[in-house]
Amino acid sequence: MGKIYTVTSCIVEINRLKRIREAATLAHAADDLVKANKEIDEWMSIAAELKGKYPVLFEALTSQISQDENPEEEIKRLNCAYENGEPNAKQLIREVSDLCLEGFRETMKRVAVTYDSWDWESDFVWSTQVNDVLAKLKSSPFVNSEKGVFAFDAEKVVQTLDLKGKLGLSENNEVPPLTLGRADGTTLYITRDIAYTLWKFKHAKKVINVIGMEQSLAQLQLKIALYAMGCSEYAENLVHFAYNLVTLPGYKMSSRRGHYITFDDVLTEAVQRAYEEVTKRSPLLSEEEKRKIADFVGLGAVRYALVDVDPSKPVMFTWERVLNFETNSAPYVQYTHARACSILRKAEREPETPAFELLTEKLERELIMNLAGFPDMFIEATEYYKPNMIADYANVLADKFNTFYNALPVIKADSQELSDARIALTRAIQIVMHNALNLIGVVAPEKM
């Protein structure tokens, strides 16, 4: 599906640019001509690349698309039909979308990500919800029309309602206007998203939109639109959790240009790498066990890598970075957890009333303080949308436990009482580490 998308968009883009070039030539617009030629060159080289990679697909799509003299017009027409709810268009688009979503779900299932509910954006178009939003905005003093299209004057809202401070905008930050719909009557994404957001607030007090950083402006305009519609309480409870995009060394990821690495590839590669590692470290394990361990180590490493860094930081993708099990702490923390489990297994007892006062070593105190801080850390992580704090916490706890493990004997402690107390401490650490890992979706294994 991704390949079809990439090739199609490439062919259509070249067609479009060629038409622009023709127009520029006729109009003797030198600047436009140079620009168009430059872009055509770029896309032609992408086309050559794609043709080499997928020759059969490329040929098939080229001949199909060339049957249309103006493929873009056809796309427009289809979109129009879809929004108008014409059965054929609906059936076609939903069928293709379903295929995409199916693949999406399949991939996410590999990392145990599930979704409570799914919504079709187009449902908001077919119902009255998007139109309601448009009507409400049009009746406000913040919308003006130009040549039949309506534009939302976000800056005017900010001025009128004095929102600069509230939104954390600097004095010289003028919010650009937002176009609300196309001339042909079809809807635009942000307008649909306003309707969708209002709907979300019917089901929740707080809405966190997890959307890439490049949509910061659009999300800001969405929030301002809520204020303009008199939903200031919603606006204040709407959070845009922005994350930075991953770039590839040399160029940015772009599915339209075929420059991307799929999540499936990353997962497969990670599990493969983990398998090699397990085989090297524990050659005596059965094939089945090795596969099992490779699975949770590889997937754990990927999940840890995703949650480990502040999402606002720019990240450069390299296989080395994602698959380096030395740098990535997931296998380390998992290993530490398995170690704690191993001690508990060997201890063969669960002391009922351990004498905690015997835990007087500095290391033991530190561990106890760390454990005690777990709830507060979790609250802070959720309060400020910082999942990386949980990953960090698990890592620090593992560090401290490993130091403790190395310095102080648990089972072979000087006295039975001290041993009991340390077993209880180990158990507590194991439970908290297990919980911390679970919170970030990483398996806490008993053996590995």
Add this chain to the structure above:
RNA sequence: GGGCUCGUAGCCUAGCACGGAUUAAGGUGUCAGCCUUCGGAGCUGAAGAUCGAGGGUUCAAAUCCCUCCGGGCCCGCCA
């Protein structure tokens, strides 16, 4: 052009919202140790940073304010 965002040892990252116990923390890499103890995907130690640059506020700044530099993003009848 305007706006937003990131900039911490060779590399990767934490700390910045709430300025002070920070002699700036961890990982990786480099170097030196631990292979007689509960799992070595481990532990101990060393070297490595004028916290992008410059001003300002303050008794005190990685943290707050201003200016500048560098990377990324946005300013569409795309999403």
